[in-house]
Amino acid sequence: MARPTSWKALGQTSTADLKRLADEQLTRFVREELYPFSRHYRRVFDEAGVDPRKFGGVADLARLPFTTKQDLLRAQTTPENRYDFVLRPSPELIKQHWPFARKLALVLGGAGAREALRYRYTPNFLTFTTGRSSEPVGFAYTPHDLDVLSEAIARMFDVVQVTSPDERIVNLFPFAPHLAFWAVTLGGFKTGRLVVPSGGGKVMGTDGSLRLFERLNPTAIVGTPGFTYHLLRRGNELGTSFQNVRTVVLGAEKTPPGLKDKMLECLRAGGAGKVRIVGTYGFTEARMAWAECPTDDNSSSGYHVHPDLGVFEVVDPKTGAVLPEGETGELVYSTISGHGTCVIRYRTGDMCIGGIQWGVCPHCGRTLPRIASELRRVSETHALNLTKIKGTLVDLSAMGQTLAEMREVEEWQVVLSKRNDDPFEVDQLEVRVAPRKDADRSKIAELISTRLHTATEVAPNKVTLLELDELLKLLGMETAMKEQRYVDRRPK
Numbered sequence: 001m002a003r004p005t006s007w008k009a010l011g012q013t014s015t016a017d018l019k020r021l022a023d024e025q026l027t028r029f030v031r032e033e034l035y036p037f038s039r040h041y042r043r044v045f046d047e048a049g050v051d052p053r054k055f056g057g058v059a060d061l062a063r064l065p066f067t068t069k070q071d072l073l074r075a076q077t078t079p080e081n082r083y084d085f086v087l088r089p090s091p092e093l094i095k096q097h098w099p100f101a102r103k104l105a106l107v108l109g110g111a112g113a114r115e116a117l118r119y120r121y122t123p124n125f126l127t128f129t130t131g132r133s134s135e136p137v138g139f140a141y142t143p144h145d146l147d148v149l150s151e152a153i154a155r156m157f158d159v160v161q162v163t164s165p166d167e168r169i170v171n172l173f174p175f176a177p178h179l180a181f182w183a184v185t186l187g188g189f190k191t192g193r194l195v196v197p198s199g200g201g202k203v204m205g206t207d208g209s210l211r212l213f214e215r216l217n218p219t220a221i222v223g224t225p226g227f228t229y230h231l232l233r234r235g236n237e238l239g240t241s242f243q244n245v246r247t248v249v250l251g252a253e254k255t256p257p258g259l260k261d262k263m264l265e266c267l268r269a270g271g272a273g274k275v276r277i278v279g280t281y282g283f284t285e286a287r288m289a290w291a292e293c294p295t296d297d298n299s300s301s302g303y304h305v306h307p308d309l310g311v312f313e314v315v316d317p318k319t320g321a322v323l324p325e326g327e328t329g330e331l332v333y334s335t336i337s338g339h340g341t342c343v344i345r346y347r348t349g350d351m352c353i354g355g356i357q358w359g360v361c362p363h364c365g366r367t368l369p370r371i372a373s374e375l376r377r378v379s380e381t382h383a384l385n386l387t388k389i390k391g392t393l394v395d396l397s398a399m400g401q402t403l404a405e406m407r408e409v410e411e412w413q414v415v416l417s418k419r420n421d422d423p424f425e426v427d428q429l430e431v432r433v434a435p436r437k438d439a440d441r442s443k444i445a446e447l448i449s450t451r452l453h454t455a456t457e458v459a460p461n462k463v464t465l466l467e468l469d470e471l472l473k474l475l476g477m478e479t480a481m482k483e484q485r486y487v488d489r490r491p492k
């Protein structure tokens, strides 16, 4: 098949051709990059008895074991394995594994070809994972990978329709070696659209970020749902104008629909007209992120992925079996376009409700497949000993969603502790909330208990009502890199 030559052409390519493109790209990647240059995957292929020369495409991935966060952590903490996931070519490996034409081009290309090789393979940048429970894992990018990320985010700007030459975009993601901040920054560099970083609450502070709004009159805001809502609400208090804002792009966490409504209310109070709020999905291990098409009612439409840059499988989280199209399961990701730190068959831990849909998108007409917007962590159910008898499973993120959605709740925090701080006592679940101004404070505790019980089958032991200022401090909205929504004070 002829490869689509542009992003636009890619979005008009038939499903069959997109699948073929992914197969070809993956096969070439495995034979010429991953197997030759990744110590980890060379071992994985050999142990699984999979001959890379006979590897034929996406369907063959199922012959390989998964890669997990533990694999990455283990490699990182063992000095002799530290670079096992990084592609590291050598003259011998190139000689052994590359096809003749590619080797010849390298020889004939002289110094220019050698420099191009360095550009493709020598890392010059890192981002880190931000897991709550484990050590951060570093992911290396080469200049080539930064080009790939820039391209992916330029596509994202197009998908979310932040494309007008007069766009003025405020990037609220915290200054950090994390994917989100750099993705938006690089997207601005690549597309030539104005992106101004505020660094989030910890760097410029909320009020500082809002002063930036006065100078810039932004057309688009990019940030985490929690901080963005906080900023909009504070903007209403200070009388900040949001009249030019047309698009809000949220990332790093999922956004419950009720929170979108609260944001729209603030935006309208700040003078905004029609605003479209869209979600994105991305993770450090992919070194990439994807966005959904805007919709008129701000409902979620699914994240458009790029079959020429990466491959998603949906698997049964228990058996690991690859599931048919459109079925709910865990997302598994394989890089097919990267160098630096590369993973294939990486278990994201994200359950995708409704799986991946191929075919024409009813919103934008692109043929690019979409990941269903509703994602849940596979392992986000926590065991709590709420009674002396047995552990109770509690889905904290469902609890957070429920609280964020509630009209009566301005801000919230969930705290786990031991009763009376006694390590031998039962666990205690406390919900702290700052009620909205117009909420009936006498009824809110009971209302929260009922809602949480309905959503998660567990009611909190205690609902504490706090003033907004107090709770914002406890959340670390202005001081922490990421607000502290869930606090676990139980002894480890």
Ligand SMILES: [Zn+2]
Binding pocket: 292, 293, 304, 361, 362, 363, 364, 365, 366
């Ligand atoms: Zn679309």
